[in-house]
Amino acid sequence: xxxxxxxLLILFCFSVHAQTTNYQVYSVFVVSIAxxxxxxxxxxxxxxxxxxxxxxxxxxxxxxxxSKDINGKKxxxxxxxxxxxxxxxxxxxxxxxxxxxxxxLLKKLEGKPVMIIAEREGLFKKGANFSFVVxxxxxxRFDINRKELENHQIKISKNLISLANETI
Amino acid sequence: xxxxxCLSVCLLLSFFSIRSVAQNLDSLLNLSAFTAESDLQKxxxxxAKVGVGKALTTRETPxxxxxxxxxxxxxxxxRDITDILRTIPGFDIGQDVQFVAGVxxxxxxxxxxKVLFLIDGQQVNDLLYQTVPLINNFAVDAIDKIEIIRGxxxxxxxxxxxxxxxxxxxxxxxxxxxxxxxGIGGFHSSSVGRTNGGVMVAQKSKNVQWDLGFFxxxxxxxxxxxxxxxxxxxxxxxxxxxxxxVTSADPMNVNVGLKVNGLSVRGMYNGYKTNDPVNFTxxxxxxxxxxxEFKINNKLTLTPQYVYMNQIPWSWGTVSDGAYALQAxxxxxxxxxxxxxxxxxxxxxxxxxxxxxxKGVDLLSDNAxxxxxxxxxxxxxxxAQGLIKGRLANVTVGARYEKNNRAxxxxxPRLALTKKIENFHFKVLYSQAFRSPAIxxxxxxxxxxxxxxxxxxxxxxxxxxxxxxxxxAVNAFYLNTTNVITYQYLPDGTEGYQNFxxxxxxxxxxVYSLRKRNWNMNLNYSYAHANTNSTxxxxxxxxxxxxFVGMPxxxxxxxxxFSITQNISWNLTGIYSGKRYAYTNYDxxxxxxxxxxxxxxxxxxxxxxxTKGFVFGVGAYDIFNQKxxxxxxxxxxxxxxxxxxxEYVVKISYQLNFKSR
Numbered sequence: 001x002x003x004x005x006x007x008l009l010i011l012f013c014f015s016v017h018a019q020t021t022n023y024q025v026y027s028v029f030v031v032s033i034a035x036x037x038x039x040x041x042x043x044x045x046x047x048x049x050x051x052x053x054x055x056x057x058x059x060x061x062x063x064x065x066x067s068k069d070i071n072g073k074k075x076x077x078x079x080x081x082x083x084x085x086x087x088x089x090x091x092x093x094x095x096x097x098x099x100x101x102x103x104x105l106l107k108k109l110e111g112k113p114v115m116i117i118a119e120r121e122g123l124f125k126k127g128a129n130f131s132f133v134v135x136x137x138x139x140x141r142f143d144i145n146r147k148e149l150e151n152h153q154i155k156i157s158k159n160l161i162s163l164a165n166e167t168i
Numbered sequence: 169x170x171x172x173x174c175l176s177v178c179l180l181l182s183f184f185s186i187r188s189v190a191q192n193l194d195s196l197l198n199l200s201a202f203t204a205e206s207d208l209q210k211x212x213x214x215x216a217k218v219g220v221g222k223a224l225t226t227r228e229t230p231x232x233x234x235x236x237x238x239x240x241x242x243x244x245x246x247r248d249i250t251d252i253l254r255t256i257p258g259f260d261i262g263q264d265v266q267f268v269a270g271v272x273x274x275x276x277x278x279x280x281x282k283v284l285f286l287i288d289g290q291q292v293n294d295l296l297y298q299t300v301p302l303i304n305n306f307a308v309d310a311i312d313k314i315e316i317i318r319g320x321x322x323x324x325x326x327x328x329x330x331x332x333x334x335x336x337x338x339x340x341x342x343x344x345x346x347x348x349x350x351g352i353g354g355f356h357s358s359s360v361g362r363t364n365g366g367v368m369v370a371q372k373s374k375n376v377q378w379d380l381g382f383f384x385x386x387x388x389x390x391x392x393x394x395x396x397x398x399x400x401x402x403x404x405x406x407x408x409x410x411x412x413x414v415t416s417a418d419p420m421n422v423n424v425g426l427k428v429n430g431l432s433v434r435g436m437y438n439g440y441k442t443n444d445p446v447n448f449t450x451x452x453x454x455x456x457x458x459x460x461e462f463k464i465n466n467k468l469t470l471t472p473q474y475v476y477m478n479q480i481p482w483s484w485g486t487v488s489d490g491a492y493a494l495q496a497x498x499x500x501x502x503x504x505x506x507x508x509x510x511x512x513x514x515x516x517x518x519x520x521x522x523x524x525x526x527k528g529v530d531l532l533s534d535n536a537x538x539x540x541x542x543x544x545x546x547x548x549x550x551x552a553q554g555l556i557k558g559r560l561a562n563v564t565v566g567a568r569y570e571k572n573n574r575a576x577x578x579x580x581p582r583l584a585l586t587k588k589i590e591n592f593h594f595k596v597l598y599s600q601a602f603r604s605p606a607i608x609x610x611x612x613x614x615x616x617x618x619x620x621x622x623x624x625x626x627x628x629x630x631x632x633x634x635x636x637x638x639x640x641a642v643n644a645f646y647l648n649t650t651n652v653i654t655y656q657y658l659p660d661g662t663e664g665y666q667n668f669x670x671x672x673x674x675x676x677x678x679v680y681s682l683r684k685r686n687w688n689m690n691l692n693y694s695y696a697h698a699n700t701n702s703t704x705x706x707x708x709x710x711x712x713x714x715x716f717v718g719m720p721x722x723x724x725x726x727x728x729x730f731s732i733t734q735n736i737s738w739n740l741t742g743i744y745s746g747k748r749y750a751y752t753n754y755d756x757x758x759x760x761x762x763x764x765x766x767x768x769x770x771x772x773x774x775x776x777x778x779t780k781g782f783v784f785g786v787g788a789y790d791i792f793n794q795k796x797x798x799x800x801x802x803x804x805x806x807x808x809x810x811x812x813x814x815e816y817v818v819k820i821s822y823q824l825n826f827k828s829r
Contacts, residue, residue, distance in 0.1 A: 007728075020590055020633070025199045033194060121559070132201075136513065138213070140201040159193050 020025075026132065026139050027060035030093060033130060033142070034070045036157040039090055040114050047073035048089035049069065050080050052105070053098030053120060054133060061093075083108050094118040113153045124168065128155070133165050141165040144155055179505045208637050208683040211235065212313040222516040222555050225422075227593040230564040230584030232629055232643050232677070234316040238339060241308055243729050243739045244815055245787045247354055247362065249306040250388075253270030253334075254502075254743055254770070255725050257694035258318055261302060263717045265810050266484065267389045267415060271304045273318075273331045274647060275673040275696030275719045277707065277801035280655070281395030284321060284329035288341040288423065290436045293328050294481030295498035295526055296608045296621035301440050301451065303385030304417035307366050309350040309821055312339040319645070320601030320625045320676070323568045323582040326522070327604025328550060329646070330623050340368040340379035341425050341434075347542040350821035354387070359412035360388035361815045364419070381423040386613040389415040389442060392795075392810035396509060398753045399760065399807045400446065409445040411810060414487070417442045425532075430461035453479040459504075468509050475502040475524075480531065495531040496538070498607055500524055521553035525529050528607040543611055547604065553582075561585040568621075570602070574610050578602040578620040595629040595643070605665075609653055612664035619667055624650040638679045646689035647699075648672040652702050657804045665719050669701040671716075687730045694723045706802040709749040709762040717762065718799035718808075722746035736777050739787075750799030750808045760803055768794040774817070785819040 030049065046068040051058040058079045065075035078089070083105045092114055094102055100118040106127045109116070118128035124143040128154065133141050146168040151157060161167060202209075213225050214235065226233050234256050237670040246252050250269070255260040258274045270279025281298035284291065292300050314336050321329035323697030339348065347369045354361035372379055391412035400406045409415075420439035425432070433456075440451040459473035477500040485492035486819030506520035528543035530536065564584040571577040587594060603621040608616055624647075631641035651667040675696035682689050700713045707716040715721050724744040731737050746767050751760040773789030790796075795811030 020636075022199075024202045025201060029196060032193060032387060036193065114428065134201040136202045138202055139197065140199055163193055163196060168513050 014088060020139075021056075023056040023060040024064065026057045026119070027064045029132070029140060030057070030061060030091065031064055031068075031116075032144075033117065033156070033160065034091060036160040037115065038155045039115075040072075040153050044090075045073065046076040047071065048076045048078065049089075049091045049093060050078045050084055050089040051090060051093045051095060052080055052083060052101070053095035054079070055091060055093070055095035055097070057095070057119070088112060088114050091115045092122070094120075096120050099123060102128060109152070111151060111153075115149070115152060115154050124148075124166075135165070143167065148166065174525045178463055182729075193435070203636065207685075207688070208639060208681055209633075209793045211237070211681075211683075212633075212639065218786075222510065224562065225588065226585070227631060228562055228586045230562070230582075230586055230595070230597065231321070232318040232595065232597070232627055232645075234314075234318060234679075236311075236314045236316070238312050238343075240632050240729075241314075242783060242785070242821075243737050243774065243776055244727060244741055245739065245776070245785050245819060246308045247352060247789065247815070248302070248304045248308060249819060250302050251772075251789070252308065252314065253302070254579065255690075255727055255741065256316055256318070256690075257679060257692045257723070257725075258332075258675075258696065259316075260723065260745070262722060263798045263806060264299065265804060265806055266447045266449050267303075267442055267809050268299070268301050268449050269389075269809065270299055270301060270306040270801075271334075272719055272801055273695075274645065274675060275698055275716060275721065276331065276647070276671065277651075277716065277718070279333050280609075280653070281328045281606060281799070282331040283334060284325050285334045285336070287336045287421075287436065287438075288434055290339055290426065290434060291477070292438055292453075293329070294451060294453060295477060295479050295500055296481050296496065296528065296606060297584075298328050298603075298606045299482065301442060301449075303389055303442065304362050304364070304385055305419045305440055306336070307338075307350075307383035307419075307421055309352065309819070310338045310348075310368055310381055310383060312337050312338065312342045312344075319597060319627055320582075320599040320623060322578070322580050322601035322603075323551065323566045323599060323674060323689070325543075325570070326551065327547075327570060327578070327602055327620065329448075329734070330601040330603040330621065330649075338368070338379075338381060338423060339383045340370040340423065344368055344370040344379065344823070346823060346825035348821065348823040351819070353818045354815045355817075356391040356412065356813050356815055361391065361812060363415075366421075366652045368488055377425075379423070379425045381421070383419070383421040383423075384737075385419045387415075387417040387419075388412050388812070389417050389444070390810045390812050394440070394814075395445070395810055397444070397807045398752065399805050402754055402758075403805065404446060407445055410722055411445070414445050416448075430463065431458075432460070433458045443487055446487060447484055447493075447619075447698075448490075449482060449484045451481045452479055452483075453477070467511065467768055468507065468528070471506045471508070472699045473502075473504040473506070475500070475504070483531075493531060494537065497529045497531055499529075514557040516555045517552070518554075520550070522551070523547070524548040525665065526607055528611065537610060543607055545575075545607060545610065546711065547571065558587075562796060570604065571611045572604060572620070573619050574617055575605045577621065580622070591633040593629075593631045593633075593641075595627065597625075597627040597629075600627060604763045605653060607643070607664045614656060614662070614664035614666040618653055618665050619651055621651045621653045621667070622647060623647060625671065639679075641679045642676065643678075644674075644676045646672075646674045652704050654706060655802065656706060668702055670699070670702045671704045671707060672699040672718075673697060674699065687728070690725075690727045691731070692725045694781070695721060697721065706804065708803075709751075711749055711762060711764060715749060716801070717749055717751065717803060719802040720746040720748050727732075735777055737776045737778075739772075739774045739776070741770075741772040742772075744768075745770075745796065746800060748795070751803050752807050760805070762803075765799065765808075768796040769792060770796060781823040781825070783819070783821045785817075787817050789815040789817060 118131040123131040317333040321333040351365035366383030368381040422437040481496040502524035526545040549570035551568040567581040582599040629643035797808035799808040
């Protein structure tokens, strides 16, 4: 029995390095979306992206944006367990685990210039500005809720819209 | 840092920096949501369609699935289909009668109508009994891949797929665009075991594809000398024989296909001849299949199909004078209409209707076998299946209803929940399945008629991918069969079929795969425990009620492959099979005696040299010369087929690819 448990432990140790979802690609998408979007004028020095909940995309965003800028602004990545009320970021990335908080988030941020990008597929229909979708060929895409983007005073380029899997 | 992670980071960085990605949005179109695939992941991410409907990856498809690639077959140096099936969890080989060997699965005899064999969509199982002879059969070097559903397939495939489906896809019908020729020689210490060879040619362009394949072989069932079947010898004149001289296992296959846009046509001939020292058995089976995929729109496809089968299966007679005891033609005309509707990316619905008519005609001069007239079976079936790809699980719900003019009706529903969540996957499967009585099951019914056999099968699979190169999957099954259609050979010499109330098995299967750059291994273990409430006496042995006759409870398989250089690989296969029981002789009162057969280890070694389309392989099968026998899978008056001795194998093949058009 002890031997079996030992083997199981050894096998599970391998799992530390195992990952199948490529969060680096998710982070590249987030940055690209940011680059091709525009927010109302503000005096914020930094371009802030907050990751709501735990997601590996947080580490990947830090790596992807180190020493880089978005629209001339230094990029600051933060992680939070609760929806920010003050010092609002430009983008809130809603992790899979926090998907159920989307409705609250939308209420709190109604009309405010914060882009909401959801990790979970289909949430664009529930008010997220963008939500990711994995196609049958495993390629990553996003869906866009343009009406909600307007409500948040954010404009996005036509090129970005043309890449969307679905828009409403 | 994990190698694959490093690789994926480097790849991404090498293709585009953050700025260039943002500048070139089109490059986002080609980014996978998943990390770079390892060899194992490529295999796992292959799309497989269990039956009809939408294809899913092997870890999400609604069935317990084994996929064997041409690469694996080539490297292991498989001689025939038995070498491949023995490496698959739950599968084993048993004898029917007259040295004809068939398949057993999960501890049950499954030769007649329980496992459906398909080659490029053509049914191999015969129409009289639904059997498939296995020794030295099938052109294994022509195979592109085999998808094996280790579980029921009736809801989709109908009444010959009660326990499992072996779906063989040839190179000519899939990947080959060129010419390929192959040959195999197998040599025992004092005789030639087999000489098989074939050729395939296929040309594929955007709208037109055609292919042609021919395979023929000559082989032996065994090479044992001074052999006498003690059970048979009590009833017939059974000469002491050198089996290398008197037996045969000679397959032949002709396969022709054409595809023009949505129209597909395929014709096939499957021939097989074998004999023991007393009787010969022959199969001459033709089939033709035409279907057209009407793409009504992006969401709806309609596929009408017509299949015609014309067979003279299981004709047999005596070797000494060549006289036939049975020679009957069986034909099937089948019409099928399938509709496939994809409501959206997440919901797929498939439904259809099938009608087929089977006819048996005696070919012997007295025309007495079917009472001087044709023997007809008429079937119609409707089926439907829905797939919903959900966030928490993919849900597959389906059912099939089939009605036969003699056997009555059968209704079999199925439900499957599957999902891969990052490294973990699960499958929860429940199916009912049935075996539709074939012509001979009804014709030789001992009690007036035979009704459809039915199984309830529950399966649970859990899998975890520990690293991109390593996967462990464990599944448990419970299989309960009722109205078991069973062949009976009664003491007074009468033979026939009748339903017995129940049989089946339960057990576990474990698969562990590890694929490194220069080596890989597949380990699997399977255990089956016979249902102790089985009422089929002919499957039982007095020593235990945990195993049926001829079936091992445990099987352990290890397949190791090493790439010594870029061109040379070495494959080692080890198969351990646990203790079995077989009827081997009579006691003084004339009752058959069951004997315990020792466990055996089959060790096979094969070396391949490959360069520029040319493959040369050499190896040895059964290195330890264990000669595992093939017991009859029921108490039917035949002693086990003696095992063949160590066999040295040479394989040569060459493939010339056409230029893409």
